[in-house]
Amino acid sequence: MASIVGCLPITSLTSITQISQFPENPKSLILQQCKTPKDLRQVHAHLLKTRRLLDPIITEAVLESAALLLPDTIDYALSIFNHIDKPESSAYNVMIRGLAFKRSPDNALLLFKKMHENSVQHDKFTFSSVLKACSRMRGLKEGEQVHALILKSGFKSNEFVENTLIQMYANCGQIGVARHVFDGMPERGIVAWNSMLSGYTKNGLWDEVVKLFQKILELNIGFDDVTMISVLMACGRLANLEMGELIGEYIVSKGLRRNNTLMTSLIDMYAKCGRIDTARKLFNEMDKRDVVAWSAMISGYAQADRCKEALNLFHEMQKGNVDPNEVTMVSVLYSCAMLGAYQTGKWVHFYIKKKKMKLTVTLGTQLIDFYAKCGYIDRSVEVFKEMSFKNVFTWTALIQGLANNGEGKMALEFFCLMLENDVKPNDVTFIGVLSACSHACLVDQGRNLFNSMRRDFDIEPRIEHYGCMVDILGRAGFLEEAYQFIDSMPFPPNAVVWRTLLASCRAHKNIEMAEKSLEHITRLEPTHSGDYILLSNTYALVGRVEDAIRVRSLIKEKEIKKTPGCSLIELDGVVHEFFSEDGEHKHSKEIHDALDKMMKQIKTLGYVPNIEGARLEAEEENKETSVSHHSEKLAIAYGLIRTSPRTTIRISKNLRMCGDCHNATKYISQAFERMIIVRDRNRFHHFKDGLCSCKDYW
DNA sequence: AGGAGGCCGC
Structure with a gap:
């Protein structure tokens, strides 16, 4: 223990060590009053001088403070721990729990292994911490091994352990196994229900969240704010306003409106259900708005296609001196991209760099999309290259951006690069690739890619992909082939597909097929003004002015509303x-x-x-x-x-x-x-x- | 508690 003393700064005295009488049992002093690493070091030094550290209860209190309560003192905790002669299981537990929540949760597992080798008895606290570590590192294999050990050690039916097992399996994508553990529990507290609910939310199984909550209501077992947060998230994604409002009313009736986390979830739910003004009213009524509340509200406007208001709110947020984070910036950049607000978005990018925000995959992908939607495809490529981790969203955004900016060939090159990097394309990637072909008039490549979807990538073409093919063929002038292609589709064509053909008919002045296309469209979408205008313009192009006027007058006759440019x-x-x-x-x-x-x-x-x-x-x-x-x-x-x-x-x-x-x-x-x-x-x-x-x- | 890519056309 002497070696630690050497590295302690005992020179300056803080208020804590100036306490004239050091208490007989300093445990609560250590746990409650050490607010900074410096405080702890002072107390630690004092304990060493007075030899009080020989008492394991006191040592563990110091460990707990360093490993769990204070920030950035895990190494300090480890050095203390390593000097304990024969640590008891409670000391191991504190350390494992501390390591599980730090940057490298795998260190918790290593310590657990050491504990096992030293034949120190583990208990329910050990297991629950180790499982938390597995959960955080997405270590399914490790988690399963721990699970086996739990069964062997007879901790199977401990509620704590079972709750963390549910969380671990859900976090590792094994939601079925999680449910199996849940179903096998003899008694379930609200934590078990909440673990299962949040497991479903993490896996995007929103329907299951609602179903399970209905069961909670049926069984009349009560729920808490954690439950409501999961359910509100699900209601938002499912646009289930009915159940969302039910919870909203419950929150008001129970006087929970001061719970900011809960209110933020409620705001998000209303926004996602299209009740953006209700969301805004609640937002205005909050007495303390943190970055999450602001982000939820900004994202609400963006999702509701009210991007100008999203940007206005962002400016208000800055006036309110709340610092945005990378999540806020995703919605802000999305809005800039939608509006083509290049200057604002460029400033946001600058701000991100200045504040050294983390370029997460989501944020990077949004930046790529933003630059592409503002016509600065070179900047998109730059951001893409700067990103350390890219996923299928990132590649797809770039490919789509290149396609829309007339760089069809480069889009296809990046598609090849994506395959070389072992990133699996999905259905949306193919929409990007095929639209690259249509914009660049790459007919044969388009045909080949379409055919390879099912054959090489196990992706079933959807109507959107068929739509792209019609566009590729039609734009290139192969109108007859495009028509045949529509005929051969495995599902009935929609208005978009016919409209694509109609636009090609205008470009290639094919009146007969244009008339046929409009007939199909009006059966599917009779009130779409643009189609009449397309046909009218086609007539005008070949000099049939009277027909052009006649078709236009149909819009008025049928009282169809025009979309203003x-x-x-x-x-x-x-x-x-x-x-x-x-x-x-x-x-x-x-x-x-x-x-x-x-x-x-x-x-x-x-x-x-x-x-x-x-x-x-x-x-x-x-x-x-x-x-x-x-x-x-x-x-x-x-x-x-x-x-x-x-x-x-x-x-x-x-x-x-x-x-x-x-x-x-x-x-x-x-x-x-x-x-x-x-x-x-x-x-x-x-x-x-x-x-x-x-x-x-x- | 909040976040990303999507056929056509008006």
Whole structure:
């Protein structure tokens, strides 16, 4: 023991050692009053000087403080432990429990092994700690060995041990075995029920959570806040508002509204069930909002497709001096990606680096998606390379991003690299890969990949994959083959599939098949305005103006609601929205003038407005309309006057760009010497010097 | 207690 004394800083005295009378039994002093590692070292030194450390009860109190209560003192605890002559089982238990919750839980197992070798008797506390270590390290094999030992040692029916067995099996993905242990218990306390419930939540078995909770209600055995947290999580995922509200009412009736953890779960449940405003009301009523509550609320807005509000709330969070963490940032970046809010997202990335936040797989994946959705695919690749651990989500996000940014070939290269790295693609990965083929006109590769799905990867193609194939064939002009392909599908085609074909018919001016496609679509989705417009535009392209007008008038006759075009532009971190339906009167004279000037200037370069298109739209709107009213033109004009020369203008639009706007933007990029990046409904257009990266293939 | 990728088109 003498060797420890040498490393103790006994020079400075803190308030604790200044206590004039050191108590007879200092156990509670050690456990309750040592608040920092420094306090503990002072007390330890005092105990050494007075030789009180020879008392095992006191030594164990010091061990408990160092191993369990104080942060970063596990090594200190170990050095004390290693100097105990013959540690008793209680000393081992403290150490094993401490190690189980530290960075390397496998050290707990090593100590357990040593305990066994030294023939020190283990008890229920030992087993429950060792199982916790197995649970944390996802060590199923080790856990099973411990389980065998438990059966041999006769601790099988100890409730503590059985509860941790449930947790261990559930954590290691063996939910069936966990349930088996649960079912075999002669008596189950609420901890056993809660362990089983949280096991189901960890494995995403939300239905089972609700079922088990219903059993708790039937048996009338009572439950606690831990139970409610699991059930609320499940209600959120299942959108089971009925049961979620039941628990909400219970919380209010029992006066549990001060329980912040519980309230956060309730807020999250309401948000996930689409009751975002109810969630917000509860959030506002909380008296202390921590980072988790803020994150839940921000993520709620993001999931409800109210990304502008998500970002506003994030700004409020910062004003409230609550530091965001990597979970918050995932929702914030998601919102930036949805809105195309590049500046905000770039700042978030900077903040993540500055605060040295952990680049978790989720956060890294979200960053990749964010950069890709803002048209900065190079940055996506950079982030991808920086990430130390990548999973199938990460690879898929990158592949999808490359595909949407016109880098179809590179997307396929990364797909090969993914396979070389032994990451198994899933169904979504194939959607990314196939859409890469369609955007890059890689017909044969597309066919081969589609055929390999079931054959080589055991993935059953779903309607989405068939949809991609129709897109690949149709865009490339193989309309007949695309039609046959739809015919050969093992399930009935949906409206999306027919709409894909219809869009290809417009691109390749095939009236007959376009009419057929619309017939199919209207049977499935009769109130979808876009399809009539597609057919109308196809007629217009081949000069059948009367037919084009007739089809458009159908929209009005059938009282179908049109989706207004909307473009976003972010300036100095603020997102501005422009709607085509606003008409010019809604915008300031400044924007109106800028638009006029812009259109005049590109006309001098040879831009010819699509008068026919304008006439068609005017017919339908029953009012005077000019070709310059589309929202992306407004947003670009606004960008031109509000940003300094040569700055890149970035627009994101909710619909596909129309041919006229695409053509005009090429001229604008030339006339004003601007790089213009437009993200439309499903891909990117990088305009520069009068050309577009999509090579007019879209 | 809070977090990631998804066919078409308007």
